[in-house]
Amino acid sequence: MIRSGIILVFLAVFLAGPPASSAEQGGVPFPVLAKAQGEKCVAPAEDMRRNHGDYLLHQRDETARLGIRGGKYSLKKCIECHASPDAEAAGAATVRPFCAACHDYAAVSINCFECHTPKASGGNPKP
Amino acid sequence: MNGQPMDKVRRKVLACAAATAGLVLAPGVTLLAAQGADSKKRWGLLIDASKCAKDCEVCVVACRDENGWSGHQRPATDPQWIRKVNLRDPATGFTWSLPVMCQHCTSPPCVDVCPTGASFKRADGIVLVDKHICIGCRYCMMACPYKGRSFVHEKITNQKPYAPRGMGTVESCTMCVHRIDAGGVPACVEACASQGGGAIISGDLNDPSGDIAREAAKYGVGRIRSDLGLEPGVLYRGAPL
Numbered sequence: 165m166i167r168s169g170i171i172l173v174f175l176a177v178f179l180a181g182p183p184a185s186s187a188e189q190g191g192v193p194f195p196v197l198a199k200a201q202g203e204k205c206v207a208p209a210e211d212m213r214r215n216h217g218d219y220l221l222h223q224r225d226e227t228a229r230l231g232i233r234g235g236k237y238s239l240k241k242c243i244e245c246h247a248s249p250d251a252e253a254a255g256a257a258t259v260r261p262f263c264a265a266c267h268d269y270a271a272v273s274i275n276c277f278e279c280h281t282p283k284a285s286g287g288n289p290k291p
Numbered sequence: 292m293n294g295q296p297m298d299k300v301r302r303k304v305l306a307c308a309a310a311t312a313g314l315v316l317a318p319g320v321t322l323l324a325a326q327g328a329d330s331k332k333r334w335g336l337l338i339d340a341s342k343c344a345k346d347c348e349v350c351v352v353a354c355r356d357e358n359g360w361s362g363h364q365r366p367a368t369d370p371q372w373i374r375k376v377n378l379r380d381p382a383t384g385f386t387w388s389l390p391v392m393c394q395h396c397t398s399p400p401c402v403d404v405c406p407t408g409a410s411f412k413r414a415d416g417i418v419l420v421d422k423h424i425c426i427g428c429r430y431c432m433m434a435c436p437y438k439g440r441s442f443v444h445e446k447i448t449n450q451k452p453y454a455p456r457g458m459g460t461v462e463s464c465t466m467c468v469h470r471i472d473a474g475g476v477p478a479c480v481e482a483c484a485s486q487g488g489g490a491i492i493s494g495d496l497n498d499p500s501g502d503i504a505r506e507a508a509k510y511g512v513g514r515i516r517s518d519l520g521l522e523p524g525v526l527y528r529g530a531p532l
Contacts, residue, residue, distance in 0.1 A: 229411060229421060231413055231472055233327070279455040280452070281452055283449075
């Protein structure tokens with residue numbers, strides 16, 4: 165009984181079609197992400213969507229504590245590539261709108277930008 | 292275990308592990324040692340009080356600009372990574388002026404007292420706060436005999452990308468770790484050389500041919516409160532410490 169229930173749920177999910185149609189069907193609209201400036205992310209989008217938090221957490225410890233610089237998953241590089249005009253920062257290019265698109269949607273509260281600047285280097289140049 | 296003490300056996304196992312770490316796995320594929328802070332190095336500063344002018348604040352301004360810790364004109368609570376201290380010998384009336392910052396101790400008391408492990412010493416001797424896990428308890432500020440650390444009381448915006456700072460955490464001189472890791476010198480050293488008296492030099496204390504070792508051998512150096520046995524990485528010359 166339970167098994168057939170699961171199969172039914174599967175069928176329902178598949179028949180409902182791709183998730184993009186959710187908004188059209190009256191569901192909650194999916195987050196819209198601003199286009200990144202770079203050509204390609206450091207990992208495939210599916211991987212980054214699921215694991216970016218783990219990658220950043222791992223690398224932050226390596227960088228801050230062990231002094232290993234220039235790793236693959238750099239918050240600075242995320243900021244540079246995914247910065248877009250931010251009303252909160254008076255129109256300066258920050259990564260906040262990009263992060264907020266999903267994090268607000270999923271009610272995830274992150275605090276990277278209580279300490280790290282979200283501004284791309286154009287907004288806060290290194291001397 | 293052949294009657295050997297346990298720690299000796301353990302050491303042998305560790306030595307074996309260390310030897311295998313550099314092994315060639317396959318042609319063209321090697322296990323590289325992770326880069327990062329080098330434990331053979333010991334970064335430090337040497338400050339020559341005789342070249343440090345009493346009214347000069349170039350190092351303080353440079354540090355503030357580099358790391359973005361300008362305050363709110365409230366000296367009691369504003370962060371202060373480096374400050375100028377003027378000393379006077381009451382017997383002779385002679386005065387000295389010295390910059391004082393985190394002394395990057397070999398045995399840092401701030402690390403001993405930290406309840407979360409946020410206060411730590413890097414392999415190359417630079418003492419830092421891992422603000423990711425700092426809970427702002429300020430034990431380290433109490434423990435530091437040099438008053439080297441500050442607490443961030445207020446919300447901060449416009450941080451420098453290479454110097455993250457945030458409310459509720461403790462911070463101090465990082466010896467401009469972002470510059471050191473890039474092969475550069477701290478901002479105070481650079482500024483003192485170009486606009487001040489060239490009183491501060493930075494380098495590897497373990498390097499016998501380095502500037503600091505050479506000057507230390509030639510002139511003799513002192514440390515602030517060397518009686519505490521903390522062995523700071525910041526050395527002073529030309530001042531009766």
